[in-house]
Amino acid sequence: MARLVFFSSGSGNTARFVSALGMSAARIPVSPKDTMPEPDAPYVLVCPTYADGEGRGAVPKQVIRFLNDPLRRGLLRGVIAGGNRNFGATFALAGRVISQKCSVPLLHRFELAGTGNDVAVVRSGLKAFAPFQTAA
Protein backbone atom coordinates (compact mmCIF):
# COMPACT_ATOMS: atom_id res chain seq x y z
CA MET A 1 0.00 0.00 0.00
CA ALA A 2 1.28 3.46 -0.94
CA ARG A 3 2.30 5.42 2.16
CA LEU A 4 3.05 8.52 0.13
CA VAL A 5 0.93 10.48 -2.28
CA PHE A 6 2.66 13.17 -4.31
CA PHE A 7 2.21 15.73 -7.03
CA SER A 8 4.93 16.77 -9.44
CA SER A 9 4.61 18.91 -12.55
CA GLY A 10 6.52 18.54 -15.82
CA SER A 11 9.74 19.73 -14.22
CA GLY A 12 9.73 16.52 -12.15
CA ASN A 13 11.62 17.71 -9.05
CA THR A 14 9.19 16.26 -6.53
CA ALA A 15 9.04 13.01 -8.49
CA ARG A 16 12.85 12.76 -8.29
CA PHE A 17 12.77 13.42 -4.55
CA VAL A 18 10.08 10.78 -3.97
CA SER A 19 11.93 8.23 -6.05
CA ALA A 20 15.09 8.88 -4.00
CA LEU A 21 13.07 7.99 -0.88
CA GLY A 22 12.51 4.54 -2.37
CA MET A 23 9.06 4.09 -0.83
CA SER A 24 5.86 3.14 -2.55
CA ALA A 25 4.09 6.26 -3.68
CA ALA A 26 1.02 7.18 -5.70
CA ARG A 27 1.09 10.18 -8.03
CA ILE A 28 -1.65 12.79 -8.39
CA PRO A 29 -1.90 13.26 -12.16
CA VAL A 30 -0.96 16.56 -13.83
CA SER A 31 -3.98 16.42 -16.12
CA PRO A 32 -7.45 16.82 -14.60
CA LYS A 33 -8.63 14.22 -17.11
CA ASP A 34 -6.62 11.40 -15.52
CA THR A 35 -7.86 9.45 -12.51
CA MET A 36 -6.89 10.41 -8.99
CA PRO A 37 -5.24 7.93 -6.62
CA GLU A 38 -7.69 6.62 -3.99
CA PRO A 39 -5.71 5.86 -0.83
CA ASP A 40 -7.30 3.35 1.57
CA ALA A 41 -4.83 3.78 4.45
CA PRO A 42 -3.16 6.74 6.17
CA TYR A 43 -0.62 8.51 3.98
CA VAL A 44 1.68 11.54 3.85
CA LEU A 45 1.37 14.05 1.01
CA VAL A 46 4.46 15.43 -0.79
CA CYS A 47 3.65 18.64 -2.63
CA PRO A 48 5.60 21.43 -4.42
CA THR A 49 4.75 25.15 -4.16
CA TYR A 50 3.60 27.37 -7.03
CA ALA A 51 2.72 30.68 -5.36
CA ASP A 52 2.78 34.15 -6.83
CA GLY A 53 4.51 37.06 -5.06
CA GLU A 54 1.54 37.50 -2.70
CA GLY A 55 1.37 33.81 -1.82
CA ARG A 56 -1.73 33.12 -3.90
CA GLY A 57 -2.07 29.78 -5.65
CA ALA A 58 0.65 28.08 -3.58
CA VAL A 59 -1.03 24.66 -3.70
CA PRO A 60 -1.32 23.21 -7.22
CA LYS A 61 -4.94 22.98 -8.39
CA GLN A 62 -4.78 19.22 -8.86
CA VAL A 63 -3.71 18.81 -5.22
CA ILE A 64 -6.62 20.96 -4.09
CA ARG A 65 -8.98 18.78 -6.14
CA PHE A 66 -7.47 15.69 -4.59
CA LEU A 67 -7.92 17.07 -1.05
CA ASN A 68 -11.44 18.33 -1.68
CA ASP A 69 -12.63 14.73 -1.38
CA PRO A 70 -13.42 14.13 2.35
CA LEU A 71 -12.47 10.43 2.24
CA ARG A 72 -9.02 11.09 0.83
CA ARG A 73 -8.55 14.06 3.13
CA GLY A 74 -9.55 11.97 6.15
CA LEU A 75 -6.56 9.67 5.65
CA LEU A 76 -3.99 12.46 5.32
CA ARG A 77 -1.57 12.41 8.29
CA GLY A 78 1.06 14.96 7.37
CA VAL A 79 2.57 17.02 4.60
CA ILE A 80 6.07 17.41 3.17
CA ALA A 81 6.52 20.48 1.00
CA GLY A 82 8.84 21.25 -1.90
CA GLY A 83 9.91 24.68 -3.07
CA ASN A 84 12.88 26.93 -3.50
CA ARG A 85 14.22 29.26 -0.82
CA ASN A 86 14.82 31.88 -3.52
CA PHE A 87 11.10 32.57 -3.44
CA GLY A 88 11.67 34.27 -0.10
CA ALA A 89 8.73 34.50 2.28
CA THR A 90 6.66 32.03 0.25
CA PHE A 91 9.30 29.27 0.52
CA ALA A 92 7.46 25.92 0.57
CA LEU A 93 4.26 27.77 1.37
CA ALA A 94 2.11 24.92 0.03
CA GLY A 95 3.13 22.93 3.13
CA ARG A 96 1.92 25.60 5.51
CA VAL A 97 -1.34 26.07 3.63
CA ILE A 98 -2.13 22.35 3.56
CA SER A 99 -1.08 21.94 7.19
CA GLN A 100 -3.51 24.63 8.17
CA LYS A 101 -6.41 23.72 5.91
CA CYS A 102 -6.28 20.03 6.84
CA SER A 103 -4.96 20.34 10.43
CA VAL A 104 -2.04 18.02 9.86
CA PRO A 105 1.61 18.62 10.79
CA LEU A 106 4.12 20.08 8.35
CA LEU A 107 6.74 17.35 8.56
CA HIS A 108 9.53 18.67 6.38
CA ARG A 109 10.39 21.19 3.68
CA PHE A 110 12.93 20.66 0.93
CA GLU A 111 14.23 22.55 -2.09
CA LEU A 112 13.79 21.38 -5.69
CA ALA A 113 14.59 17.64 -5.80
CA GLY A 114 15.99 17.64 -2.25
CA THR A 115 19.46 16.81 -0.95
CA GLY A 116 20.95 13.67 0.54
CA ASN A 117 20.20 15.17 3.95
CA ASP A 118 16.55 15.67 3.09
CA VAL A 119 16.25 12.06 1.99
CA ALA A 120 17.81 10.82 5.23
CA VAL A 121 15.69 13.04 7.47
CA VAL A 122 12.44 12.12 5.74
CA ARG A 123 13.19 8.39 5.63
CA SER A 124 13.98 8.16 9.31
CA GLY A 125 11.22 10.61 10.21
CA LEU A 126 8.58 8.57 8.43
CA LYS A 127 9.86 5.35 9.97
CA ALA A 128 9.30 6.78 13.44
CA PHE A 129 6.13 8.69 12.59
CA ALA A 130 3.44 7.65 15.11
CA PRO A 131 0.35 7.84 12.87
CA PHE A 132 2.03 5.27 10.61
CA GLN A 133 2.91 2.87 13.43
CA THR A 134 -0.68 2.31 14.52
CA ALA A 135 -2.09 2.19 11.02
CA ALA A 136 -0.29 -0.43 8.97
Place this chain on the structure above:
Amino acid sequence: MRAAFPAPSEPRAPAPPRTPIRQKVRAVKDTIEQPRAVPRAINWNRLQDEKDLEVWNRLTVNFWLPEKVPLSNDVQSWATLRPEERELTIRVFTGLTLLDTIQNSLGAPAMLADAQTPHEEAVLTNIAFMEAVHARSYSSIFSTLCLTREVDEAFRWSEDNPHLQEKARLILDEYDAGADPLRRRIASVFLESFLFYSGFYLPMYWSSRGKLTNTADLIRLIIRDEAIHGYYIGYKFQRAAERLSEAERQNLKDFAFNLMFDLYGIETRYTGELYDGIGLTGDVKAFLHYNANKALQNLGYEALFPPAACEVNPAIMAALSPDSENHDFFSGSGSSYVIGKTVATEDEDWDF
Protein backbone atom coordinates in the same frame (compact mmCIF):
# COMPACT_ATOMS: atom_id res chain seq x y z
CA MET B 1 35.62 36.92 -29.69
CA ARG B 2 32.96 38.77 -31.57
CA ALA B 3 31.99 42.26 -30.48
CA ALA B 4 28.97 42.27 -28.21
CA PHE B 5 27.33 45.08 -30.09
CA PRO B 6 27.50 45.80 -33.83
CA ALA B 7 29.40 48.93 -34.80
CA PRO B 8 27.19 51.91 -35.63
CA SER B 9 26.05 51.61 -39.22
CA GLU B 10 28.18 53.00 -42.01
CA PRO B 11 27.09 56.18 -43.80
CA ARG B 12 24.55 55.32 -46.49
CA ALA B 13 25.96 53.97 -49.74
CA PRO B 14 24.95 55.72 -52.98
CA ALA B 15 21.72 54.34 -54.50
CA PRO B 16 22.29 51.25 -56.70
CA PRO B 17 21.54 51.51 -60.41
CA ARG B 18 17.84 51.01 -61.18
CA THR B 19 16.72 47.45 -61.88
CA PRO B 20 15.36 46.74 -65.36
CA ILE B 21 11.57 46.30 -65.32
CA ARG B 22 11.60 42.70 -66.55
CA GLN B 23 13.78 41.67 -63.63
CA LYS B 24 11.42 43.42 -61.25
CA VAL B 25 8.45 41.49 -62.62
CA ARG B 26 10.33 38.24 -62.10
CA ALA B 27 11.10 39.19 -58.51
CA VAL B 28 7.44 39.90 -57.84
CA LYS B 29 6.45 36.53 -59.31
CA ASP B 30 9.03 34.78 -57.13
CA THR B 31 7.62 36.31 -53.97
CA ILE B 32 4.14 35.25 -54.97
CA GLU B 33 5.28 31.70 -55.61
CA GLN B 34 7.47 31.49 -52.47
CA PRO B 35 5.93 33.91 -50.01
CA ARG B 36 8.06 34.99 -47.08
CA ALA B 37 7.15 33.08 -43.94
CA VAL B 38 4.98 35.11 -41.57
CA PRO B 39 4.63 33.93 -37.97
CA ARG B 40 1.18 32.80 -36.91
CA ALA B 41 -0.67 35.13 -34.57
CA ILE B 42 -0.29 33.83 -31.04
CA ASN B 43 -3.36 32.17 -29.54
CA TRP B 44 -3.08 31.89 -25.75
CA ASN B 45 -6.20 29.75 -25.68
CA ARG B 46 -4.46 26.94 -27.56
CA LEU B 47 -1.40 25.86 -25.65
CA GLN B 48 1.16 23.25 -26.67
CA ASP B 49 2.71 23.45 -23.21
CA GLU B 50 0.69 24.52 -20.15
CA LYS B 51 3.92 25.54 -18.40
CA ASP B 52 4.21 28.55 -20.72
CA LEU B 53 0.99 30.08 -19.43
CA GLU B 54 1.71 29.13 -15.82
CA VAL B 55 5.12 30.82 -15.93
CA TRP B 56 3.82 33.81 -17.91
CA ASN B 57 1.15 34.38 -15.26
CA ARG B 58 3.62 34.22 -12.38
CA LEU B 59 6.16 36.44 -14.08
CA THR B 60 3.61 39.09 -14.94
CA VAL B 61 2.04 39.25 -11.47
CA ASN B 62 5.53 39.39 -9.97
CA PHE B 63 6.45 42.43 -12.10
CA TRP B 64 8.19 45.20 -10.15
CA LEU B 65 10.35 48.29 -10.59
CA PRO B 66 13.16 49.56 -8.34
CA GLU B 67 11.14 52.70 -7.56
CA LYS B 68 8.85 50.44 -5.50
CA VAL B 69 11.62 49.82 -2.95
CA PRO B 70 12.45 52.67 -0.50
CA LEU B 71 16.20 52.49 -1.07
CA SER B 72 16.81 55.89 0.49
CA ASN B 73 16.05 54.34 3.90
CA ASP B 74 19.45 52.67 3.58
CA VAL B 75 21.42 55.91 3.42
CA GLN B 76 22.20 55.92 7.15
CA SER B 77 23.07 52.27 7.18
CA TRP B 78 25.40 52.77 4.20
CA ALA B 79 27.29 55.37 6.20
CA THR B 80 28.03 52.79 8.91
CA LEU B 81 29.98 50.57 6.47
CA ARG B 82 33.75 50.90 6.44
CA PRO B 83 35.25 52.31 3.21
CA GLU B 84 36.53 48.88 2.12
CA GLU B 85 33.12 47.35 2.79
CA ARG B 86 31.51 50.01 0.65
CA GLU B 87 34.00 49.45 -2.13
CA LEU B 88 33.37 45.70 -1.99
CA THR B 89 29.62 46.21 -2.14
CA ILE B 90 29.78 48.51 -5.16
CA ARG B 91 32.13 46.12 -6.95
CA VAL B 92 29.88 43.16 -6.29
CA PHE B 93 26.94 45.09 -7.72
CA THR B 94 28.82 46.09 -10.87
CA GLY B 95 29.62 42.39 -11.39
CA LEU B 96 25.92 41.56 -11.05
CA THR B 97 25.06 44.40 -13.43
CA LEU B 98 27.29 42.83 -16.06
CA LEU B 99 25.52 39.47 -15.81
CA ASP B 100 22.07 41.06 -16.07
CA THR B 101 23.22 43.16 -19.01
CA ILE B 102 24.37 40.02 -20.80
CA GLN B 103 21.08 38.22 -20.10
CA ASN B 104 19.08 41.23 -21.25
CA SER B 105 20.81 41.97 -24.51
CA LEU B 106 22.24 38.59 -25.50
CA GLY B 107 21.11 35.62 -23.40
CA ALA B 108 17.32 35.84 -23.47
CA PRO B 109 17.20 37.16 -27.08
CA ALA B 110 19.51 34.33 -28.23
CA MET B 111 17.09 31.76 -26.82
CA LEU B 112 14.16 33.26 -28.73
CA ALA B 113 15.36 31.53 -31.88
CA ASP B 114 15.24 28.16 -30.08
CA ALA B 115 11.71 28.55 -28.71
CA GLN B 116 9.49 25.55 -29.34
CA THR B 117 6.17 27.35 -28.95
CA PRO B 118 4.98 30.92 -29.65
CA HIS B 119 4.13 31.21 -25.97
CA GLU B 120 7.70 30.36 -25.04
CA GLU B 121 8.82 33.28 -27.22
CA ALA B 122 6.46 35.58 -25.33
CA VAL B 123 7.82 34.37 -21.97
CA LEU B 124 11.39 34.93 -23.16
CA THR B 125 10.64 38.52 -24.14
CA ASN B 126 9.22 39.09 -20.65
CA ILE B 127 12.41 37.58 -19.20
CA ALA B 128 14.57 39.79 -21.43
CA PHE B 129 12.78 42.91 -20.27
CA MET B 130 13.04 41.99 -16.58
CA GLU B 131 16.78 41.55 -17.05
CA ALA B 132 16.89 45.18 -18.12
CA VAL B 133 14.97 46.09 -14.96
CA HIS B 134 17.49 44.12 -12.88
CA ALA B 135 20.48 45.77 -14.55
CA ARG B 136 18.82 49.13 -14.09
CA SER B 137 18.12 48.61 -10.38
CA TYR B 138 21.78 48.41 -9.41
CA SER B 139 22.17 51.90 -10.81
CA SER B 140 19.22 53.00 -8.63
CA ILE B 141 21.09 51.64 -5.61
CA PHE B 142 24.22 53.49 -6.72
CA SER B 143 22.51 56.82 -7.30
CA THR B 144 20.81 56.56 -3.89
CA LEU B 145 23.80 55.51 -1.81
CA CYS B 146 27.10 56.21 -3.55
CA LEU B 147 29.27 58.89 -5.01
CA THR B 148 29.61 59.03 -8.79
CA ARG B 149 33.36 58.74 -8.51
CA GLU B 150 33.15 55.51 -6.47
CA VAL B 151 30.72 54.01 -8.95
CA ASP B 152 32.79 54.96 -12.00
CA GLU B 153 35.80 53.41 -10.35
CA ALA B 154 33.90 50.16 -9.72
CA PHE B 155 32.65 49.93 -13.30
CA ARG B 156 36.26 50.33 -14.44
CA TRP B 157 37.26 47.60 -12.01
CA SER B 158 34.62 45.25 -13.46
CA GLU B 159 35.83 45.87 -17.00
CA ASP B 160 39.38 44.98 -15.99
CA ASN B 161 38.62 42.10 -13.63
CA PRO B 162 39.98 38.96 -15.31
CA HIS B 163 37.69 36.53 -13.48
CA LEU B 164 34.54 38.44 -14.27
CA GLN B 165 35.54 38.82 -17.90
CA GLU B 166 36.49 35.15 -18.14
CA LYS B 167 33.20 33.82 -16.83
CA ALA B 168 31.29 36.19 -19.10
CA ARG B 169 33.29 34.89 -22.07
CA LEU B 170 32.58 31.24 -21.28
CA ILE B 171 28.86 32.00 -21.27
CA LEU B 172 28.98 34.22 -24.36
CA ASP B 173 30.67 31.45 -26.35
CA GLU B 174 27.53 29.38 -25.84
CA TYR B 175 25.20 32.26 -26.70
CA ASP B 176 26.82 32.66 -30.15
CA ALA B 177 24.39 32.31 -33.02
CA GLY B 178 25.85 29.06 -34.36
CA ALA B 179 26.04 27.32 -30.99
CA ASP B 180 23.86 24.41 -29.92
CA PRO B 181 20.43 25.45 -28.52
CA LEU B 182 20.63 22.97 -25.64
CA ARG B 183 24.10 24.03 -24.63
CA ARG B 184 22.85 27.59 -24.73
CA ARG B 185 20.14 26.73 -22.22
CA ILE B 186 22.69 25.03 -19.97
CA ALA B 187 24.85 28.17 -20.05
CA SER B 188 21.84 30.34 -19.29
CA VAL B 189 20.78 28.23 -16.32
CA PHE B 190 24.33 28.33 -14.95
CA LEU B 191 24.48 32.09 -15.29
CA GLU B 192 21.13 32.65 -13.59
CA SER B 193 21.19 29.91 -10.96
CA PHE B 194 24.91 29.81 -10.15
CA LEU B 195 27.05 32.75 -11.31
CA PHE B 196 24.91 35.39 -9.62
CA TYR B 197 25.36 33.92 -6.17
CA SER B 198 28.91 35.01 -5.39
CA GLY B 199 27.35 38.48 -5.64
CA PHE B 200 23.95 37.87 -4.05
CA TYR B 201 25.71 36.57 -0.96
CA LEU B 202 26.83 40.03 0.14
CA PRO B 203 23.46 41.85 0.40
CA MET B 204 22.08 38.76 2.20
CA TYR B 205 25.03 38.97 4.59
CA TRP B 206 24.46 42.68 5.27
CA SER B 207 20.76 42.12 5.81
CA SER B 208 21.45 39.28 8.26
CA ARG B 209 23.31 41.91 10.31
CA GLY B 210 20.50 44.44 10.00
CA LYS B 211 22.33 46.49 7.35
CA LEU B 212 21.12 47.71 3.95
CA THR B 213 17.83 45.93 4.53
CA ASN B 214 15.94 47.80 1.79
CA THR B 215 18.65 47.02 -0.71
CA ALA B 216 18.28 43.38 0.37
CA ASP B 217 14.54 43.59 -0.30
CA LEU B 218 15.29 44.69 -3.85
CA ILE B 219 17.88 41.95 -4.34
CA ARG B 220 15.35 39.38 -3.11
CA LEU B 221 13.00 40.48 -5.90
CA ILE B 222 15.79 39.83 -8.38
CA ILE B 223 16.56 36.47 -6.76
CA ARG B 224 12.92 35.45 -7.04
CA ASP B 225 12.81 36.38 -10.74
CA GLU B 226 16.02 34.46 -11.36
CA ALA B 227 14.52 31.41 -9.65
CA ILE B 228 11.66 31.37 -12.16
CA HIS B 229 14.00 32.06 -15.10
CA GLY B 230 16.36 29.24 -14.14
CA TYR B 231 13.45 26.93 -13.49
CA TYR B 232 11.75 27.66 -16.82
CA ILE B 233 14.82 27.47 -19.03
CA GLY B 234 15.89 24.31 -17.20
CA TYR B 235 12.43 22.86 -17.76
CA LYS B 236 12.56 23.66 -21.50
CA PHE B 237 16.01 22.10 -21.60
CA GLN B 238 14.65 18.87 -20.10
CA ARG B 239 11.75 18.77 -22.57
CA ALA B 240 14.10 19.20 -25.52
CA ALA B 241 16.68 16.72 -24.17
CA GLU B 242 13.98 14.04 -23.92
CA ARG B 243 13.83 13.97 -27.71
CA LEU B 244 17.53 13.13 -28.06
CA SER B 245 19.22 9.76 -28.21
CA GLU B 246 20.79 8.32 -25.08
CA ALA B 247 24.28 9.06 -26.44
CA GLU B 248 23.44 12.67 -27.24
CA ARG B 249 21.97 13.13 -23.79
CA GLN B 250 25.14 11.76 -22.24
CA ASN B 251 27.25 14.19 -24.29
CA LEU B 252 25.18 17.12 -23.11
CA LYS B 253 25.48 16.01 -19.51
CA ASP B 254 29.27 15.75 -19.85
CA PHE B 255 29.29 19.21 -21.37
CA ALA B 256 27.18 20.58 -18.51
CA PHE B 257 29.38 19.14 -15.77
CA ASN B 258 32.54 20.29 -17.54
CA LEU B 259 31.20 23.81 -17.92
CA MET B 260 30.20 23.78 -14.26
CA PHE B 261 33.74 22.75 -13.27
CA ASP B 262 35.24 25.55 -15.37
CA LEU B 263 32.85 28.17 -14.03
CA TYR B 264 33.36 26.93 -10.49
CA GLY B 265 37.11 27.35 -10.83
CA ILE B 266 36.66 30.96 -11.94
CA GLU B 267 34.09 31.61 -9.22
CA THR B 268 36.38 30.43 -6.45
CA ARG B 269 39.11 32.82 -7.66
CA TYR B 270 36.62 35.68 -8.02
CA THR B 271 35.25 34.92 -4.55
CA GLY B 272 38.70 34.88 -2.99
CA GLU B 273 39.64 38.19 -4.57
CA LEU B 274 36.47 39.86 -3.32
CA TYR B 275 35.91 38.30 0.08
CA ASP B 276 39.34 37.40 1.49
CA GLY B 277 39.60 40.94 2.84
CA ILE B 278 36.57 40.57 5.10
CA GLY B 279 37.23 36.93 5.90
CA LEU B 280 34.08 35.52 4.30
CA THR B 281 35.54 33.44 1.48
CA GLY B 282 34.84 30.08 3.14
CA ASP B 283 31.26 30.97 3.85
CA VAL B 284 30.67 32.26 0.31
CA LYS B 285 32.14 29.03 -1.10
CA ALA B 286 29.63 26.90 0.79
CA PHE B 287 26.96 29.13 -0.73
CA LEU B 288 28.45 28.56 -4.19
CA HIS B 289 28.36 24.78 -3.75
CA TYR B 290 24.77 24.90 -2.56
CA ASN B 291 23.73 27.00 -5.57
CA ALA B 292 25.72 24.93 -8.07
CA ASN B 293 23.73 21.90 -6.94
CA LYS B 294 20.47 23.77 -7.39
CA ALA B 295 21.50 24.92 -10.87
CA LEU B 296 22.19 21.30 -11.82
CA GLN B 297 18.82 20.26 -10.41
CA ASN B 298 17.11 22.86 -12.60
CA LEU B 299 18.50 20.91 -15.55
CA GLY B 300 17.22 17.65 -14.07
CA TYR B 301 20.72 16.49 -13.00
CA GLU B 302 21.92 15.22 -9.65
CA ALA B 303 23.94 17.30 -7.21
CA LEU B 304 27.70 17.63 -7.62
CA PHE B 305 28.82 18.83 -4.18
CA PRO B 306 28.18 16.66 -1.10
CA PRO B 307 25.91 18.03 1.65
CA ALA B 308 28.90 18.62 3.95
CA ALA B 309 30.32 21.14 1.44
CA CYS B 310 27.02 22.99 1.24
CA GLU B 311 26.48 23.96 4.85
CA VAL B 312 25.53 27.56 4.34
CA ASN B 313 25.50 29.87 7.32
CA PRO B 314 21.92 29.63 8.70
CA ALA B 315 21.74 33.42 8.95
CA ILE B 316 22.19 33.63 5.16
CA MET B 317 19.50 31.00 4.59
CA ALA B 318 17.16 32.95 6.86
CA ALA B 319 17.95 36.15 4.96
CA LEU B 320 17.00 34.45 1.70
CA SER B 321 13.58 33.42 2.94
CA PRO B 322 12.61 35.65 5.85
CA ASP B 323 9.25 35.02 7.54
CA SER B 324 9.15 31.38 6.51
CA GLU B 325 9.93 30.16 10.02
CA ASN B 326 10.89 26.58 10.61
CA HIS B 327 8.53 24.35 12.56
CA ASP B 328 9.21 21.26 10.49
CA PHE B 329 8.28 18.33 12.67
CA PHE B 330 11.02 15.98 11.46
CA SER B 331 13.80 18.44 12.29
CA GLY B 332 12.28 19.70 15.54
CA SER B 333 13.19 18.32 18.93
CA GLY B 334 9.73 18.39 20.48
CA SER B 335 7.15 15.68 20.15
CA SER B 336 4.16 17.92 19.56
CA TYR B 337 2.97 19.06 16.20
CA VAL B 338 2.90 22.73 15.36
CA ILE B 339 0.26 23.61 12.84
CA GLY B 340 1.55 26.43 10.63
CA LYS B 341 0.98 30.06 11.50
CA THR B 342 -1.94 31.67 9.72
CA VAL B 343 -1.24 32.00 6.03
CA ALA B 344 -3.44 33.02 3.14
CA THR B 345 -5.40 29.84 2.46
CA GLU B 346 -8.12 31.39 0.32
CA ASP B 347 -8.36 29.96 -3.13
CA GLU B 348 -11.69 29.53 -4.82
CA ASP B 349 -10.80 25.92 -5.63
CA TRP B 350 -10.88 24.67 -2.04
CA ASP B 351 -14.33 23.50 -1.08
CA PHE B 352 -13.83 23.04 2.62
